[in-house]
Amino acid sequence: MSNIIRGTMLLTGASFLSKLLGMLYVIPFNALVGAEGGTLYAYAYTPYSIFISLSTVGIPLAVSKFVSKYNSLGDYETGMRMFKAGSALMLGTGIIAFLIMFLGADWLAHWMIKGDEADVTAEDVAFVTRMVSVALIIIPSMSIVRGFFQGHNSMGPTAISQVVEQIVRIAFILIGAYIILQVLGGSVVTAVGFSTFAAFIGALGSCVVLAFYWKKRKPFLDKQVAEQRYTYDLQTRDLFKELFRYAGPFVLVGLAIPLYQFIDQFTFEPAMLTSGRQDIWVEAYSVINMYGHKIVIIPMTIATGLSLAMLPSLTKSFTNKNEQMVTKQINQALQIILVLVIPASVGIAILADEAYGSLFGMENIELTGTLLAWYAPIALLFALFTVTSGILQGIDQQNYAVFSLVVGLLAKVLLNSQLIQMFGAKGAIFGTAIAASIAVILNFWRIKTAIDFRFKQTIKRTMLIGIFTLIMCVVVWILKGIMGIFIPYEESRWAATAMLAVGAIGGGFVYLALAYSSTLLERIFGGRIPLVGRFLRR
Numbered sequence: 001m002s003n004i005i006r007g008t009m010l011l012t013g014a015s016f017l018s019k020l021l022g023m024l025y026v027i028p029f030n031a032l033v034g035a036e037g038g039t040l041y042a043y044a045y046t047p048y049s050i051f052i053s054l055s056t057v058g059i060p061l062a063v064s065k066f067v068s069k070y071n072s073l074g075d076y077e078t079g080m081r082m083f084k085a086g087s088a089l090m091l092g093t094g095i096i097a098f099l100i101m102f103l104g105a106d107w108l109a110h111w112m113i114k115g116d117e118a119d120v121t122a123e124d125v126a127f128v129t130r131m132v133s134v135a136l137i138i139i140p141s142m143s144i145v146r147g148f149f150q151g152h153n154s155m156g157p158t159a160i161s162q163v164v165e166q167i168v169r170i171a172f173i174l175i176g177a178y179i180i181l182q183v184l185g186g187s188v189v190t191a192v193g194f195s196t197f198a199a200f201i202g203a204l205g206s207c208v209v210l211a212f213y214w215k216k217r218k219p220f221l222d223k224q225v226a227e228q229r230y231t232y233d234l235q236t237r238d239l240f241k242e243l244f245r246y247a248g249p250f251v252l253v254g255l256a257i258p259l260y261q262f263i264d265q266f267t268f269e270p271a272m273l274t275s276g277r278q279d280i281w282v283e284a285y286s287v288i289n290m291y292g293h294k295i296v297i298i299p300m301t302i303a304t305g306l307s308l309a310m311l312p313s314l315t316k317s318f319t320n321k322n323e324q325m326v327t328k329q330i331n332q333a334l335q336i337i338l339v340l341v342i343p344a345s346v347g348i349a350i351l352a353d354e355a356y357g358s359l360f361g362m363e364n365i366e367l368t369g370t371l372l373a374w375y376a377p378i379a380l381l382f383a384l385f386t387v388t389s390g391i392l393q394g395i396d397q398q399n400y401a402v403f404s405l406v407v408g409l410l411a412k413v414l415l416n417s418q419l420i421q422m423f424g425a426k427g428a429i430f431g432t433a434i435a436a437s438i439a440v441i442l443n444f445w446r447i448k449t450a451i452d453f454r455f456k457q458t459i460k461r462t463m464l465i466g467i468f469t470l471i472m473c474v475v476v477w478i479l480k481g482i483m484g485i486f487i488p489y490e491e492s493r494w495a496a497t498a499m500l501a502v503g504a505i506g507g508g509f510v511y512l513a514l515a516y517s518s519t520l521l522e523r524i525f526g527g528r529i530p531l532v533g534r535f536l537r538r
Contacts, residue, residue, distance in 0.1 A: 072315075129196075295348060333387050
């Protein structure tokens, strides 16, 4: 396989494992804190995600692009100088972001929570917001190290540090919540507060891993600088000028999902109360922006890993004016997303009741399962937006990625309250779907016009993916009909778990068999797939 695929698989594997752990831990977390705790957690974590992006100002990914560019030109010293200057900048912005979020927690909470709902109050939201803000002190500086390694096409440090960070964070969340609730008899609010503080503890674990890699690879990096023959010798002012030109678009693109959720935080509760749905708003919100979101976001990790791994290679090809390679890499990036995310998101939709019921219980499954089914296809839109934005950044069209995001967000702001009042909780999902669709369409148009890119190959293979996905759906529906004769999977949690396993394995096997036997997987991934070929034969 090509270097882009190796890097993609490494980052995607780490991201997938992190997201899988992030989904699995919410099962016991839900059992401990319930819908109230999930909603409270989401209210604190969404602004935290936004502050993380703002405090880094998109620097880590921009550093990846910057270092990759100057390495391809043989100037390693300029990349090293940027890393040192960027690290100092990140330390300062992280501290500033912490102070703003910590001191502004009360104001932010009272702005978001308008009603008199007893389960989730503005004071509770302010407390958990202050607890999570501490992580802002170190995460920006930590993340720039990841960007530097990625600029050297070294994805291992990022991948391993992500997994370690997630494991440490989850362990602290579950152990801390259990001790507070079951041993000390504390409140759900206190347990959720310490759960958000786990972001800081997880970041410390990641820093240890990155420090190990830095010490190990520092001699090689120093050797590269010592042996280079030419340097552009840019002034620090010029370094930051070029970096911020890259970084501005990164910050907004990385904020896409948190910003959609942030709009929900300000519009969801008031719109649900106005439409007389105050009795279900807490549980519905926990599905869309916490528990259900954890399930839906897993397929999108493919897009995240691909976008991060693709950018340095695509930037290098574009800088070297290798048009054939640019076209090949864009086609490959889009098709990997489509071949994996389409069947995954559709599968979640048709097994939504079973997925949510087996993980979080069958109580009120008519509401929770339905919301998950509607939300599942959003994963494809998020994935396409992430990757198309990465492509635009790789071909030096990053400003247009900002434009498409802003247009989509504007649509979400204008329509969200009305859609929620008309359709209930599903309205928030519809608002996100409309916004993300607009952004994706605009990105596709810009890619086509900027480099005269042709989508013919991608469209043809997408049609084949759609046919295989339809066959997969038919198989799953048949399995559900047969299993329904023997087990009550619509009523019992254990039966829902059994149905989920049978449906996911059966449907997934059929889809992979069709994609492999038709050589679709090999054509998209650029070579044989040993793991799949070991179980399937043509």
